[in-house]
Amino acid sequence: MTAAGDAFTDEVVKAAGVSVQLRRGGRGAPLLILHGELGVPGWLRAYARLAEQFTVYVPSLPGFGRSARPDWIVGVRDLAAWTTWLVRDLQLSQPLPVIGFSLGGWLAAEIATVNPALFTKMVLVGAAGLQPAAGQVWDYFVHSNREAFARSFYDGAKSPEYAQYYDRPWTAEEEAQAEQNREMAARLFWKPYMRSHTLAGLLGGIATPTLVVWGREDAIIPLEVCDRYARAIPGATATVLDRCGHMPEMERPEAFVRAVLDFLAPCA
Numbered sequence: 243m244t245a246a247g248d249a250f251t252d253e254v255v256k257a258a259g260v261s262v263q264l265r266r267g268g269r270g271a272p273l274l275i276l277h278g279e280l281g282v283p284g285w286l287r288a289y290a291r292l293a294e295q296f297t298v299y300v301p302s303l304p305g306f307g308r309s310a311r312p313d314w315i316v317g318v319r320d321l322a323a324w325t326t327w328l329v330r331d332l333q334l335s336q337p338l339p340v341i342g343f344s345l346g347g348w349l350a351a352e353i354a355t356v357n358p359a360l361f362t363k364m365v366l367v368g369a370a371g372l373q374p375a376a377g378q379v380w381d382y383f384v385h386s387n388r389e390a391f392a393r394s395f396y397d398g399a400k401s402p403e404y405a406q407y408y409d410r411p412w413t414a415e416e417e418a419q420a421e422q423n424r425e426m427a428a429r430l431f432w433k434p435y436m437r438s439h440t441l442a443g444l445l446g447g448i449a450t451p452t453l454v455v456w457g458r459e460d461a462i463i464p465l466e467v468c469d470r471y472a473r474a475i476p477g478a479t480a481t482v483l484d485r486c487g488h489m490p491e492m493e494r495p496e497a498f499v500r501a502v503l504d505f506l507a508p509c510a
Contacts, residue, residue, distance in 0.1 A: 248267075248285075248290050248293075249267055250265055250266060250267025250268075250285045250289075250290075250293070250298075251264075251265070251266050251267065252264075252265045252285070254308055254309075255332075257328055257331040257332055258324055258325075258327040258328040258330075258331050259312065259324075259327070260304055260309065260310040260312050260324075261308075261309065261310045262301050262302065262304075262309045262310075262328065263301065263302040263307040263308035263309045264299065264300070264301050264302075264332075265282075265284075265285055265289075265298075265299075265300040265301075265302075266297065266298065266299050266300070267285065267289070267290070267293045267297070267298055268292070268293025268294065268295070268296050268297045268298045269293070269296075269297055270295055270296045270297055271296055271297065271335065271338065271339075272296065272297050272298075272299055272334045272335060272338045273292060273296035273297065273298050273299065273338065273339050273340075273341070273506075274299050274329065274334070274338055274339070274340045274341070275289065275298060275299065275300040275340075275341050275342075275343075275346070276301075276303070276325065276340060276341070276342040276343065276345075276346030276347070276349050276350055277300065277302070277303065277306070277343055277345070277346050278343040278344030278345045278346055278347075278368070278370075278489075279344055279345040279370070279382065279423070279427040279430075279431070279436075280344075280387075280390060280391065280394070280420075280423060280427075281302065281306045281307055281419070281420070281423040282300060282302060282306075282307065283403075283407040283408075284407065285300075286403060286491060286492060286495070287402075287403065287492075287495045288491040288492070288495040288498055288499050291495065291496075291499040292499060292502065292503070295503065296339075296506075299332065299334065301328060303321060303325075303345075303346075303349075303426075304321070304324060304426070305422070305423075305425070305426030305429065306422075306423050306426055307419070307423075311426060315429075315430075316429055316430070317430060317431075318345075318348055318349055318352055318371075318430055318431065318438065319352060321349055321430065322349055322352040322353045322356075325349060325353060326353060326357055326360060329360065336359065336360060337359060337360055337361055337362040338360075338361065338362060339361065339362050339363045339364070339365075339506050340353075340360075340361050340363075340364050340365070341364075341365040341367065341502065342364070342365070342366055342367065342369065343367045343368060343369075343489075343491065344367070344368050344369060344370050344462070344463065344488065345370050345427070345430070345431070346367075347366035347367055347368065347369025347370065347371070348369050348370040348371030348438070348441070350364050350366060350369075351364070351366060351369060351371060351441065351445065351448070351471075351475075352371070352438070352441065354448045354449075354450045354452075355441070355444040355445065355447055355448055358448070358449045358450060361450045362450075362451075363450065363451045363452070363453070363505065363506055364448075364450045364451070364452045364453070365452070365453045365454075365455060365502055365505065365506070366452060366453070366454045366455070366471055367455045367456075367490060367491065367498075368455070368456055368457065368460055368462065368463055368468075368488045368489070368490070369454070369463070369467070369471060370431070370436045370437065370463060371436070371437055371438050371441045372437055372438075372441065372442055372467050372470050372471065373434075373437045374463075374464045374466045374467050374470075375466060375470075376464075376466065377464050377466070378464075379435065379436045379437070379462065379463050379464070380393060380461060380462045380463075381435070382424065382427065383424070383428060383432070387417075387420040387421065387424060388408070390462075391404070391407075391408040392408070393461050393462060393487075393488075394461075394462055394487055394488040394489045395487045395488075395489060395492070395493050396457060396459040396461075396485055396486055396487040396493060397485065397493075398493075400493075401492055401493045403492040403495075404492065404493070436463070442470070442474065445471070445474035445475050446474060446475075446476065448475045448476065449476070451477060452471075452475045452477070452478040452479075453478070453479055453480070453481065453501070453502070453505040454468050454471045454472045454475075454478055454479070454480040454481070455480075455481050455482075455483070455490060455498065455501060455502070456468035456480065456481075456482050456483070456490075457482075457483050457486030457487045457488060457489075457490050457493065457494070458482050458483060458484050458485070458486060459484075459485065459486060459487050460486075460487055460488045461487055461488065462487070462488040463488065465482065468480055468482065479505075481501045483497050483498065483501075
């Protein structure tokens with residue numbers, strides 16, 4: 243028997259001026275998922291759990307997955323404008339909750355600084371966009387795609403989804419997809435690398451209730467950035483997951499979903 247959260251569709255739709263790969267499943271009020279700079283490999287266990295209470299929408303952002311790459315999207319602010327357009331074209335009821343992972347967290351925060359009416363609540367997971375005061379964000383562009391995935395987990399050997407998607411021989415199509423995703427990431431945040439010159443100053447204007455989620459052992463974006471987000475956004479709270487790296491939705495899915503559902507409960 244297939245649980246309600248396990249059933250989903252994966253199709254390419256025309257929306258917001260481009261062809262968009264859209265995974266969608268569940269029932270209830272809409273929940274928007276904005277993926278990170280490595281793309282999204284499939285319908286994750288965490289999505290299925292969330293889909294038991296929400297209709298979960300997971301678009302591949304332009305230039306990622308099977309989504310088209312329009313020439314005019316060259317930065318995260320462009321992507322923020324496009325995402326707002328996408329929500330409108332998909333006719334999602336507004337405001338709605340959003341979960342943003344890494345690049346997607348940065349993207350959600352950018353939207354919240356200028357469009358407070360779009361989101362009811364916002365979850366930022368290992369969000370990019372801010373520079374740590376000490377140390378640095380790990381450089382994707384001087385390492386291989388495989389190194390990036392391995393470094394994103396504290397202990398990939400204990401994650402079934404790491405084994406399912408990353409710790410195995412890739413097909414030629416999967417190799418090409420990973421490189422395409424990296425090319426789009428380079429277009430969006432090569433310089434300044436993985437951060438905004440202005441976002442830190444704008445976060446104080448966010449009125450959206452916000453939860454910041456981080457893996458304590460995140461080896462991509464240091465834990466210090468979690469504290470920066472939580473302190474800068476008025477009223478924000480933080481949840482730090484132990485024995486967890488940059489992808490808590492895959493490494494600690496049950497703990498991650500529990501924290502998110504507790505926060506989103508009134509939105510379901």
